[in-house]
Amino acid sequence: MQKRISNLPFQGTKEQEEKLREIIARHKGEPGAVMPTLHEAQEVYGYLPIEVQTMIADGLGVPLEEVFGVSTFYSQFSLTPKGKYNVSICLGTACYVKGAAAVLDKLTELLGIQPEECTPDGKFSLTACRCVGACGLAPVLTINDDVYGRMTPEEVEGVLAKYSV
Numbered sequence: 501m502q503k504r505i506s507n508l509p510f511q512g513t514k515e516q517e518e519k520l521r522e523i524i525a526r527h528k529g530e531p532g533a534v535m536p537t538l539h540e541a542q543e544v545y546g547y548l549p550i551e552v553q554t555m556i557a558d559g560l561g562v563p564l565e566e567v568f569g570v571s572t573f574y575s576q577f578s579l580t581p582k583g584k585y586n587v588s589i590c591l592g593t594a595c596y597v598k599g600a601a602a603v604l605d606k607l608t609e610l611l612g613i614q615p616e617e618c619t620p621d622g623k624f625s626l627t628a629c630r631c632v633g634a635c636g637l638a639p640v641l642t643i644n645d646d647v648y649g650r651m652t653p654e655e656v657e658g659v660l661a662k663y664s665v
């Protein structure tokens with residue numbers, strides 16, 4: 501699945517930037533420095549906005565294309581911020597054949613965002629994921645650590661309403 505760039509403006513703090521500079525300084529000059537630097541930067545920011553990737557490229561002295569190539573290739577890296585509630589719909593084969601795409605359509609309609617985007621108030625983010633190992637419950641929707649099985653489009657609104665605060 502192609503990764504999307506964040507739809508929200510970047511808002512990093514001074515403290516985060518200081519931590520990032522420390523991380524970069526620690527890894528500068530190491531062979532294969534990009535991967536561990538991205539990992540630690542994601543721990544600081546929660547995701548990897550292009551502004552952070554640019555600072556990493558400049559700081560390590562490597563081309564931005566190389567940093568971007570790594571961040572977009574590995575699934576553990578996220579280019580978009582997560583909301584307070586991360587809504588994830590499984591689009592693995594079992595879930596797909598049981599109608600996960602219709603559940604996803606309903607989610608995008610109700611939340612007003614596409615997969616890998618976050619609502620402007622930072623409350624919900626939406627992710628489409630691969631098999632989460634609960635195929636017997638297909639289609640599977642998760643919201644943070646809560647799991648909802650055998651989802652139908654009609655049930656989506658009621659489930660989202662539980663996360664109104």
Ligand code: FES
Nearest residue numbers: 590592595631634
């Ligand atoms: S395909 Fe969705 S849980 Fe396995």
